[in-house]
Structure formats: C-alpha cells, structure tokens
Amino acid sequence: xxxxxxxxxxxxxxxxxxxxxxxxxxxxxxxxxxxxxxxxxxxxxxxxxxxxxxxxxxxxxxxxxxxxxxxxxxxxxxxxxxxxxxxxxxxxxxxxxxxxxxxxxxxxxxxxxxxxxxxxxxxxxxxxxxxxxxxxxxxxxxxxxxxxxxxxxxxxxxxxxxxxxxxxxxxxxxxxxxxxxxxxxxxxxxxxxxxxxxxxxxxxxxxxxxxxxxxxxxxxxxxxxxxxxxxxxxxxxxxxxxxxxxxxxxxxxxxxxxxxxxxxxxxxxxxxxxxxxxxxxxxxxxxxxxxxxxxxxxxxxxxxxxxxxxxxxxxxxxxxxxxxxxxxxxxxxxxxxxxxxxxxxxxxxxxxxxxxxxxxxxxxxxxxxxxxxxxxxxxxxxxxxxxxxxxxxxxxxxxxxxxxxxxxxxxxxxxxxxxxxxxxxxxxxxxxxxxxxxxxxxxxxxxxxxxxxxxxxxxxxxxxxxxxxxxxxxxxxxxxxxxxxxxxxxxxxxxxxxxxxxxxxxxxxx
Numbered sequence: 001x002x003x004x005x006x007x008x009x010x011x012x013x014x015x016x017x018x019x020x021x022x023x024x025x026x027x028x029x030x031x032x033x034x035x036x037x038x039x040x041x042x043x044x045x046x047x048x049x050x051x052x053x054x055x056x057x058x059x060x061x062x063x064x065x066x067x068x069x070x071x072x073x074x075x076x077x078x079x080x081x082x083x084x085x086x087x088x089x090x091x092x093x094x095x096x097x098x099x100x101x102x103x104x105x106x107x108x109x110x111x112x113x114x115x116x117x118x119x120x121x122x123x124x125x126x127x128x129x130x131x132x133x134x135x136x137x138x139x140x141x142x143x144x145x146x147x148x149x150x151x152x153x154x155x156x157x158x159x160x161x162x163x164x165x166x167x168x169x170x171x172x173x174x175x176x177x178x179x180x181x182x183x184x185x186x187x188x189x190x191x192x193x194x195x196x197x198x199x200x201x202x203x204x205x206x207x208x209x210x211x212x213x214x215x216x217x218x219x220x221x222x223x224x225x226x227x228x229x230x231x232x233x234x235x236x237x238x239x240x241x242x243x244x245x246x247x248x249x250x251x252x253x254x255x256x257x258x259x260x261x262x263x264x265x266x267x268x269x270x271x272x273x274x275x276x277x278x279x280x281x282x283x284x285x286x287x288x289x290x291x292x293x294x295x296x297x298x299x300x301x302x303x304x305x306x307x308x309x310x311x312x313x314x315x316x317x318x319x320x321x322x323x324x325x326x327x328x329x330x331x332x333x334x335x336x337x338x339x340x341x342x343x344x345x346x347x348x349x350x351x352x353x354x355x356x357x358x359x360x361x362x363x364x365x366x367x368x369x370x371x372x373x374x375x376x377x378x379x380x381x382x383x384x385x386x387x388x389x390x391x392x393x394x395x396x397x398x399x400x401x402x403x404x405x406x407x408x409x410x411x412x413x414x415x416x417x418x419x420x421x422x423x424x425x426x427x428x429x430x431x432x433x434x435x436x437x438x439x440x441x442x443x444x445x446x447x448x449x450x451x452x453x454x455x456x457x458x459x460x461x462x463x464x465x466x467x468x469x470x471x472x473x474x475x476x477x478x479x480x481x482x483x484x485x486x487x488x489x490x491x492x493x494x495x496x497x498x499x500x501x502x503x504x505x506x507x508x509x510x
Contacts, residue, residue, distance in 0.1 A: 012047045019147035020048065024055035024138075026145035031118050031136065033086055035060030035152050038162075040084040042066050042075060042106055044093040045208050045232045048122055048138075050218055052088045053161070053208070060152035062159045064174070067209025068093055068100065072108035073490045074172075078164050079113045082174055082382060087116055088138070090124035096237035103129040110134070156180035162382045163211055165317040166423060166432040173391070174382035175317050182320045183223055185376030189321035189344060190220030192328040193311055194254045194283045198225065201280070203252035205231040205243065205261075210429070211317040212287050216256055220321070235261045241272040244303070248276040255303075256285035260427040262295045263458050270302050278303065283327075284310040288428025289460045290416045296338045314340040314416050316402065317430075318392065320376025323347045324414050341413040346374045351408055352396050367420060368406035369399035424453030424461045431495055436463055439490040440483050445473045451497065465497035468504070476502055 012020075033039060039056050041063055043049035049065075056063035064082050066075050079087065087110065093100035103121055107130070110116045121131065122138040131137070160179045164172040190196055202221050206212035221228035229250060235243055243265070247255060265272070284304050286296070291312050300310045314324040324340040324347065326333075335341070343349050351359040351366030359366045377400065381388040395401050405417040419425065422433045433451040440449040448468040456462035465483070473479060480500040487496045 017047070017051060017054070020051040020142075021054040021058060022147050022149035023142040023145045024048075024051050025058045025149040027120070027136075027138065027141045028055060028061065028086070029059055029149075030141070030145070031086070031120075033059065033061050035154075036159075037061045037086075038082045038084045039063050040066055040075070040079050040082070040087045042068055042070075042087060042089045042102060043122075043208075044068050044090070044095060044100075044102075044124075045213065045217070045230045046090075046124070047230065048090075049208055050230070053214075053218060055149075057160060058149055058151050060154055060158070063161045064163065065161070065209050065214070066164070067207060067492070068102060069209075069494070070492045071489050072105045074492060075105060076109040076112045078172065078174070079109060079116060081164075081172075082162060083115055084113070085115060086118045086120060088120045088122075090122045091129040092125045092127055094124065095232065096234040099125065099127075154179050157379070159379075161214070163214065163317055165211075166430050166435055172432075172435070173384075173387065175378045176380045176382050177320055177376075178379050181375035181377070183219060185321040185374065186215040186220040187223035189376075190216055190226075191224050193313060193322045193325045193344065194256070194285060195309070195327065196221075196224060196226060196254060199227075200253040200282075201227045201229065201250055202254045202256075203229040203231070203247065203250070204254075204256040204285075205229070205235075206256070206258070206287070211320075212256075215321050235265055239272065240265055240268040241275055244273050244276040244278060247278050247281060251280040253280055254283040254285065255281055256287060258288040258428040259286055259291040259295050260288070260459055262286070262291070262299050263460075266295060266298045267458075273302050278305065281308050284308050286310065286312045287315075289425045290314075290340075290418070291338050293338045300337070309335060310337075311335075312338060312340050314404075314414075318378040319374075320378065323370070323374075324349065324416075336409075336413060339409075339413055339415045341415075343414070346372075348372050349406070349408075349414060350399055351406060352399070352401075356396055362408050362412050363410045365405065365407045365417065367396070368402045368404045368414075368416070369396050370402065371399055373400075419453075424451075424463060426453075426456075426461055426463065426494055427459045429494055431463075431491075433463070435491060436465065436487055436495055436497065439487050440465060440467065442490075443479065443483055443486060445470050445479050446483065450503075456498070462499075463495065463497040465500045466503045467500060469502060 039061050041052050053063050089102050089106045091103045093102050120136045120138040157178045162174040162176050204216040311325045311327050313322045315322045326335040326341045348371040350369045350371045403421050405420050407415045436451045437449045450466045453461040454464045484496045
C-alpha cells in the first residue's frame with residue numbers, strides 16, 4: 001500500500017495522491033507551464049506540496065522546492081537564478097503553533113522577479129490574503145480539472161528537479177538531478193540502508209525543502225510503494241514528546257531524524273520518550289551532520305531500547321542519496337557508534353593527501369573523495385557547468401571531492417571528520433560563511449566582516465561573526481542587533497550568528 005500519513009493524523013492514499021497530482025498538473029498546463037519550465041514551490045510539508053512536486057514531474061516541468069523558512073530575498077534569488085515561470089505556495093503555514101505568512105513572503109519576493117507569470121495560492125488556513133492579477137486560487141482551479149493527466153515522455157537524463165545548496169562562495173548553487181539515476185538511487189538506498197519492507201511505515205521527519213525530504217519523504221518511499229509520514233511540526237511542539245507520540249500513534253517502523261533534534265530532546269530527559277510505546281520501531285537513522293557519541297548512545301539506548309539498528313548516514317545534496325552508512329551489511333555485522341562506516345553499493349571512497357595523492361591503507365585521514373560515478377550523482381549546477389567542475393572535480397582530477405574530511409579506521413570503516421572548506425553545518429543545514437558575510441556587509445556602519453563556525457552543543461555548529469565598524473559608529477550594540485536582523489531577513493533565522501564580536505581589524509590569509 002502506498003500512502004502518506006500526516007503527523008496530524010490524516011492520510012492520503014495512492015489513488016487520492018494521483019488524482020490530486022493530475023488535477024494540479026492539468027492546472028499548471030492550463031496556465032502555460034510545460035516541459036522544461038521551472039516552478040518554485042514554497043510550501044510546508046503537506047500532501048499538496050508533495051502533489052506539487054509530482055505534478056511538475058508529470059508534465060516534465062522542473063521543480064525547485066525552497067524551504068518555507070527562507071526570507072523573501074533568498075526566495076527571490078533562487079527564483080531568478082532558476083528562471084521560474086511560476087510559484088506554488090499557501091496563504092499561510094502553521095509550524096509549532098505559530099502562523100507563518102507564506103503569501104506575504106512570496107509577494108515580497110516576486111516584486112523583483114519579472115519572469116514569474118503566475119503565483120498559485122492554496123489555502124492552509126481560513127485567513128484571506130491579498131490576491132492580485134498574477135495570483136491563482138489553486139484549489140478552485142484544480143476542482144475544474146480532470147483527475148487524469150498523461151505523463152510526459154522524458155529522457156533518462158532530462159532534469160527532474162534542482163535544489164539550492166550553499167557553497168564556499170556567497171551565491172547558492174542550483175544542484176541539478178535528473179530523472180532515472182536519481183530515482184533509482186533514492187529507491188535503492190531507501191530500501192537497503194533502512195531495511196525497508198513492504199507494509200512498513202517510514203518516518204522521515206525532514207522538511208521537503210531539503211534533499212533529505214526529497215529522497216526519503218517523497219521519491220524513495222514512493223518508488224518502493226511505501227507508506228511515508230509527513231511531519232510538519234517541530235520536535236518541541238506541543239511538548240518534547242511530539243516525535244515519540246507520533247511514533248506510537250502511527251506505528252512508525254523506521255525513524256530518520258537529525259542529530260540537532262536528538263541533542264535538543266536529550267536535554268529534556270528520558271521521561272518524554274518512555275511515556276510512549278516505541279515497540280514498532282525497527283531502524284533509527286541520523287542525517288545532516290556527524291552525530292556525537294552522547295546523542296548516539298541516548299538515541300540507541302533510550303529511543304531504540306538498545307534493540308533497533310541505528311544507521312548514521314553520510315551523504316549530500318549533490319549525491320542524491322546515502323553514500324556511507326552502517327547498513328546494508330552482512331547479517332550480524334557490527335555497528336560502531338557515531339560512525340558512518342560502510343560505503344553503499346557502487347560507492348568507492350578515496351582519501352587524498354595535500355598533494356592530491358591517494359592515501360593507501362587504514363588508520364589514515366584525508367580529504368574524502370569518491371573514485372567512480374554512481375546513479376544519484378548530480379549532473380551540474382544549473383546554468384554554470386564550469387562552477388560544477390571547479391567545485392567538485394578540479395581539486396582532485398578524476399575524483400568527486402565531497403568537501404569533507406574523513407578517517408579510515410584500522411578495520412577499513414569511514415568516519416566523517418567535518419567540512420574542509422568555508423561551509424558550516426548549522427542544525428544540519430549547510431551554509432557558506434561568505435553568504436552570511438555578504439548579508440552583513442550591506443550594513444552602512446560595517447565595512448568588513450568575517451564569519452567562522454564553532455562547536456555548538458545543540459546545533460552542531462554555530463556561526464560566530466567578527467565585525468569592523470566605521471570609526472564614527474557609537475551605538476555598537478544596536479549595530480549588532482541590526483546585523484542579526486539583516487541576516488534573518490536576507491537568508492533565514494537559522495543563519496543568524498550566535499555571537500557578534502567587534503574587532504579592530506581583520507587580517508585574512510590570501
């Protein structure tokens with residue numbers, strides 16, 4: 001049975017999902033969206049958001065899902081770079097008991113996006129929002145369309161979607177994934193890494209605005225005929241037991257979440273976990289960043305009752321799916337805490353030294369590369385093939401450079417040691433330090449900034465900003481708060497530096 005179960009309790013079966021997808025696809029075609037056109041999706045984790053992704057795929061349009069917490073400026077930048085003709089959104093969203101004004105953000109964004117011809121607006125709440133000539137009431141238009149839409153014929157290497165990720169330079173990269181290879185890799189990794197079996201309820205609590213939501217909420221489970229959970233809330237709403245209440249109520253078999261959330265919930269103790277029945281769980285998964293030992297042990301012993309396999313997965317937006325994880329493996333093979341361990345089928349890791357030479361043997365560390373292509377590998381950066389080559393293949397010719405460092409243990413297992421470039425990982429979200437610096441540099445009192453990552457107890461990494469002020473600046477504390485507001489408005493709230501330190505000058509190595 002294929003089904004989407006929402007964390008609120010409602011469900012959507014395959015027939016209903018197909019009908020919704022076809023109606024939405026026909027609506028897009030009615031308004032001039034065709035094969036090859038780009039469509040931005042700015043929505044929370046909902047069945048209609050999934051249908052929007054699938055509707056684009058069905059007619060050969062290319063979707064770019066933008067995390068619904070991004071600012072209007074970040075949304076506009078992605079719309080402009082990808083050349084989107086349309087945006088699909090809700091009037092409002094609801095997250096953690098808080099109303100999010102999605103349509104207002106889209107309105108602000110498209111002021112600077114002349115290429116956007118239509119904004120399709122669905123109703124998430126009863127509140128009415130301003131609608132102008134460009135806006136289309138989505139559900140009303142879908143009701144007029146037939147629940148049948150023949151799928152567009154596509155080549156295996158045609159684009160399926162693009163998803164933006166941060167790099168070591170300020171401008172986010174539109175990572176391109178294509179039809180056949182990505183779908184194959186998402187499906188195979190979903191099945192084998194998590195030991196997914198027919199009839200299981202797969203619970204990935206990631207947002208669809210990130211690659212984890214694409215691969216393990218939408219495409220992987222659907223390709224495997226699976227039941228997938230859509231989680232729209234937060235780990236703490238209405239209380240720190242929300243995840244585990246959801247596991248009990250929906251009888252989730254595989255739970256896939258981020259170390260940031262696990263570290264956060266660990267602080268609230270065991271009672272919120274043990275209140276709920278988690279006997280349905282078979283596999284636990286960790287994603288987004290390396291998980292620390294304390295969080296791993298709590299996740300395994302308390303949440304999983306020391307009986308569930310815990311897979312610490314390593315992969316990237318660019319890889320399309322899991323590349324290194326403890327499973328699949330031989331029956332009874334060991335799982336080492338807080339270590340990704342084993343390459344997936346077809347993944348050939350290589351560790352490189354400072355001179356670009358392959359490091360042989362075990363008990364060694366180096367730059368993590370992959371020595372041969374695999375189906376899920378991204379094909380390019382949208383509109384910039386050379387940037388794709390420079391970012392991933394230039395430093396170590398003949399190898400894909402991940403940007404991460406790794407350690408290979410005496411047994412030949414792999415442990416990720418962290419980023420090697422100017423990218424920090426905040427709560428599992430990769431963010432280029434240059435992107436934060438570019439935003440802060442726009443303040444008229446700040447001629448220079450530098451941002452670095454630092455270890456954060458909950459988020460894994462946090463942003464620490466050093467700033468230089470003009471000599472005539474007197475209200476330094478006001479400037480610090482204004483800088484934080486600028487970052488929140490230009491990027492997103494999670495990108496705001498935890499600390500802003502005034503410096504006399506900044507000396508950079510060239």
